Amino acid sequence: MDKLVQELVARKIRPSIQRVKILEYLINNRIHPTADQIFQHMQKEIPTMSKATVYNTLNTFLSVGLVRLLTIGGSEARYDINMTTHGHFKCESCGTVHDFTIDLEDCELGGLDDFTVEKRDVHFRGYCPRCSSNPGRSSKC
Amino acid sequence: MDKLVQELVARKIRPSIQRVKILEYLINNRIHPTADQIFQHMQKEIPTMSKATVYNTLNTFLSVGLVRLLTIGGSEARYDINMTTHGHFKCESCGTVHDFTIDLEDCELGGLDDFTVEKRDVHFRGYCPRCSSNPGRSSKC
DNA sequence: TCCCATAATAGACTTGTTCTAAATATATAA
DNA sequence: TTATATATTTAGAACAAGTCTATTATGGGA
Ligand SMILES: [Mn+2]
Ligand SMILES: [Mn+2]
Ligand SMILES: [Zn+2]
Ligand SMILES: [Zn+2]
Numbered sequence: 001m002d003k004l005v006q007e008l009v010a011r012k013i014r015p016s017i018q019r020v021k022i023l024e025y026l027i028n029n030r031i032h033p034t035a036d037q038i039f040q041h042m043q044k045e046i047p048t049m050s051k052a053t054v055y056n057t058l059n060t061f062l063s064v065g066l067v068r069l070l071t072i073g074g075s076e077a078r079y080d081i082n083m084t085t086h087g088h089f090k091c092e093s094c095g096t097v098h099d100f101t102i103d104l105e106d107c108e109l110g111g112l113d114d115f116t117v118e119k120r121d122v123h124f125r126g127y128c129p130r131c132s133s134n135p136g137r138s139s140k141c
Numbered sequence: 142m143d144k145l146v147q148e149l150v151a152r153k154i155r156p157s158i159q160r161v162k163i164l165e166y167l168i169n170n171r172i173h174p175t176a177d178q179i180f181q182h183m184q185k186e187i188p189t190m191s192k193a194t195v196y197n198t199l200n201t202f203l204s205v206g207l208v209r210l211l212t213i214g215g216s217e218a219r220y221d222i223n224m225t226t227h228g229h230f231k232c233e234s235c236g237t238v239h240d241f242t243i244d245l246e247d248c249e250l251g252g253l254d255d256f257t258v259e260k261r262d263v264h265f266r267g268y269c270p271r272c273s274s275n276p277g278r279s280s281k282c
Numbered sequence: 283t284c285c286c287a288t289a290a291t292a293g294a295c296t297t298g299t300t301c302t303a304a305a306t307a308t309a310t311a312a
Numbered sequence: 313t314t315a316t317a318t319a320t321t322t323a324g325a326a327c328a329a330g331t332c333t334a335t336t337a338t339g340g341g342a
Contacts, residue, residue, distance in 0.1 A: 016289065016338085035329080050291045055330065074212040075299085076329065089256055100252035107248050111241035114270035115230055122245075123262040129255035155308080157320065176298080191322045196299065216330085217298060 011064040021045050022057045026067060026081040032088070032097040034076045072097060072123045087122035093131035100124070152205040162186050163198045167208060167222040173229070173238040175217045213238060213264045228263035234272035241265070 004023050008015040025041055026033070033041075035054050042049045058079055061067040070078040072090045078097060080088075087102040102122050126132075145164050149156040166182055167174070174182075176195050183190045199220055202208040211219040213231045219238060221229075228243040243263050267273075 014288070014339090018290070048291080050293095052292080052331085053290055056290080059331095069215075071212055071215040074210070074218060077215065087250075089253065089258070092259070098252070098256070100250060100256075102251075103249045108244045109228075109241060110243075111239070112230065112265070114273065115239070115241075115265075116268040116273045117230070117265050118233070118267035119265065121264040121266075123264065124253070124256075124258050124260065125262075126259035127257040132255065132257045155319070157307085159321075189322080191324090193300085193323075194321055197321080200300095 007066070011066060013060060013064065013066075018042075018046060018049055018053050019057050019060070022054065023061070023066075023081075026061075026079065030080075030082060032070055032078040032080050034078055036076070038079070070097065070121075070123075073125070085120075087124065089124045089126070089128070091128035091131055092125055093127055096128060098128060148207070152207060154201060154205065154207075159183075159187060159190055159194050160198050160201070162190075163195065164202070164207075164222075167202075167220065171221075171223060173211055173219040173221050175219055177217070179220070211238065211262075211264075214266070226261075228265065230265040230267070230269070232269035232272055233266055234268055237269060239269060 004020050004027070005015040007023065008019060013019060021042060022038060025038060029041075031037075035051070035058060038058070039049070039051050039054045042054065058067065061079075062069055065083065066081070068080045068083060070080055070088060072078065072088055073095075082099065085102075087100045089098045089100055090096070091098070104120055104122070145161050145168070146156040148164065149160060154160060162183060163179060166179060170182075172178075176192070176199060179199070180190075180192050180195045183195065199208065202220075203210055206224065207222070209221045209224060211221055211229055213219065213229055214236075223240065226243075227240045230239045230241055231237070232239070245261055245263070
């Protein structure tokens with residue numbers, strides 16, 4: 001818990017109970033959760049927490065580079081506490097998002113002369129091992 | 142116009158006036174438009190066309206692989222008639238989306254054993270040449 | 283302790299998209 | 313051709329993710 005507080009203080013974010021708990025959740029549940037998944041979980045820990053606080057907190061974390069935003073697939077945003085360079089795979093059957101390693105430096109690029117590239121995202125989609133081997137395509141993984 | 146009809150018939154899509162006009166727009170305006178941009182343009186051509194028709198048509202086109210869906214940046218979907226392999230760059234200043242060439246085959250990947258990869262998207266963000274050279278960051282490009 | 287700035291809260295609001303039910307258009311059958 | 317069935321369009325309601333607003337709570341410094 002103390003480590004979490006440090007993490008926030010180091011980034012000049014006041015370590016409110018709400019913020020610490022959300023940070024704790026992100027660190028312990030590396031499933032690229034949606035805001036709603038975080039909100040649902042928080043109801044157990046701090047039943048009074050509002051959805052606005054979840055969004056406020058995530059936006060605060062985003063602004064200091066504590067989390068990254070994934071917009072893979074569209075309708076809802078996902079949040080990732082893992083700031084290292086990596087790609088994301090989304091299973092079209094069960095919806096889970098998985099990390100993979102990729103080194104774009106090797107990659108042949110063209111058409112970006114004079115562009116200032118600041119962020120690079122790689123999104124793959126398809127079927128995860130469980131869904132690939134089970135043609136039933138349950139939607140539970 | 143006839144070519145457009147062929148394109149739709151070949152994919153077993155009934156070539157209604159609405160569908161042909163939307164296809165024509167996508168082919169002639171390769172700006173990765175949003176549904177609303179398409180709707181705005183259609184108001185000039187077919188003033189009675191409803192927004193639902195724009196969405197219905199785009200979803201029909203998506204289902205037969207005539208367009209691809211881009212969810213770069215989040216809030217609104219963009220549609221791309223260019224089905225060749227390429228990456229997308231979104232300017233954080235003016236919002237325009239640009240194509241670039243990339244060959245992911247060269248790329249060192251890890252952690253995707255037993256995954257069935259069906260779609261690959263590469264999204265870069267930053268500043269386009271015009272916005273890079275003009276620190277004013279106008280939002281018009 | 284009292285202040286003041288910051289944060290949390292509930293709910294209204296906005297926006298992009300889908301759904302629904304009715305009207306219209308097109309294809310097929312008699 | 314007319315009747316009937318099917319597919320498409322339409323307008324607006326409904327929905328969902330996320331933001332905004334106004335109010336209340338919190339917590340550190342004087
Ligand atoms: Mn990740
Ligand atoms: Mn493109
Ligand atoms: Zn799966
Ligand atoms: Zn630009």
